[in-house]
Amino acid sequence: MLADAIARYANERVRKVFRDAEEDSVIPTDVVKAGWEIGILPTGIPEAYGGFGEYSAITGALAAEGFAWGDLAVTLNLMVPNLVAIPLMLAGTEAQKGAYLPQFCDEAMPRMTAALTEPRIQFNPYKLKTTASLAGESYELNGTKTAVPLADNAKFILVYANEDGQTQGFLVPMDAEGLEIGKRNKLMGINALPTFTIALTGCQVPVENKLGGADGIDFGLILAHSRVALGAMAVGVARAGYEYAREYAKERVQFGEPIAHRQSIAFMLAEMATDVDETRLLVWEAAWLLDKGKDAARETAVMKRHIDEMVVRTADRAVQILGGYGYIREYPVELWLRNARGFATFDGLAIV
Template sequence: MISFELSEDQTIAQSALREFAAEVLAPNARGVDDEAKLSASTLDLLWSLGVAQSRLDTDEAGGALMSALLLEELARGDASAAVAVASSLGFAAAIRDFGSPEQVERFRSVFAEERFHAAGVLLVEPTPAFDRTNLRTTARVATGGYLLSGVKSFVPLVDDCQHFLVVAKLNDEQVAFIVDAGCTGLTISNRHATLGLRGLGAGEIAFDNVFVPEQNRLGGHGSSVVDRLLDASRASLSAILTGVSASVMDYVIPYTKERVAHGSELAKKQVIAFRIADMHMKIEGMRWMYWRAASTIDQQRPSSRFSRLSQIYASRNAMWIADEGLQMLGGHGYTRDFPLEMWYRDVRTLSVLDGIVGI
């Protein structure tokens, strides 16, 4: 049975992040986009709220839904910040769900710190029509561990990440390995100049026979680990798209009420009013779909179908909402004096990401 009521803890956390997004992230989002870099102090301030630290609490229920709720609120302020946090949350959740007791204990102390800890899950590779069932990044057995070779793309905060969870092909199995940023043979091979999410500082990382000790192999069956990571990341991506879409709608409603064209406010024109109503319906649909996907994950039920449907629906409709919102501002929508063009670019970038691309 699906409950449409959030718990008290979820409501409190959601309210705290919404306030933070409105007061800290949103006013600085344009500057982050212009400078193509997220402020370390902003991420530290966000982390100090203590919202993310519980991701390694093995006794916590509702982790996927809680994370998705928080990401929607962060995306209302700045999509780049939301994806950066999602990347670290994805890493922490993977350690919690599949790591050995020693791995969980090691990273619980790391993520308990008040400073933001950049980490990421690396699956996607820089190949046309990437197929996660046919990875080019490989691992082979070596004395005391494994040797990793290959390239992973769209790694968030590539210059600042301290730990990676790298998915590679070992014989005929997909296996995840914990890799420290300072390993010999690991290099940043390219930094992406992206259309949107400019503050994310994404890039490519190359692995040239990087040695990974046996104790850094993530537990659990390989394919089940990757499937679970994909499902959670798609629900998170849907939540981020929902948050950006909500920002578009929240902006155009007061704008169209004040903007006068041909003798009356835009909001009084039927075509505009109907499109805003459509925005609202689509956003509600996006939100319920990612809630269901995340809830299914938390219940440890098969969730791939719900997560994929949620991602597809959110990607298509968020792009429509951003485009309609931009057009409601007319020529102003295409100028950097208004945030619509930035949201449009962010949504376009988010809508072409799949699964664990930076999440």
């Protein structure tokens, strides 16, 4: 039922605006509002914290694929609050959950985001350059983050930083001293989603704002959940490209018959369909492991690399099948290729 609501939203709302949103670098507020009102996040938050459900990575994966089929930038925008809510559920202390989770069950979209990515070639979420060091009653954060979605409008940013070689999370309020929101990023794709570079210079954060309390978090688990979400979104993007190319190939007539009558085209479509199904199963299996409380760090690392390549290959084939039209911005497939290429760098940019 949830999946139906998402499919309808993706088709009837998102697909109507996604091209203009990309060109204008802005998503209409009513589209974001309607997406938030479907209520994916509150259904995953327990009643004790104001929600009405139980968290499931599989449900999240189904939702993420459905949304991302509509548009990736819109999906990432809708899922920004999850970047804080789900790590809180997975790793927060009782006090942190009690204090923050109810805010995610409000009618209005909560203004929370997270910062993981760093602006350098050798980025590895397990080996961050942004540092956190304990000094008395507060942590001091230093470093630069990039691709922080909706940072300009946030109340809190969950900043990941390196504390003694471990990746830990810190809830940084916007008025924290030493936090500066920099320029909006200009990216290859997902331009409808505002993301920012932020600077942390001697930024002071109260000790109780460390996610998971003194013991901190198992970052691998959070990353595994994020990779399930991104994997599911990549499947959604790939499926969009596959379906569009399939319908195009059946309609486009050359030499007196649809180009899909040719094996060179039909076999590409068969590979695309198989890639989509195969990677969806990989995502679901990893999600299922996580829901069973298993550690899926290895599975999700393997899956992520595989899917990152699959989505580019599939989007590229869609462009190829459309030929010259595939290269034209009147058609959606060139945008899907640009968005697809992003998955290899989007580590940690979504979680469901």
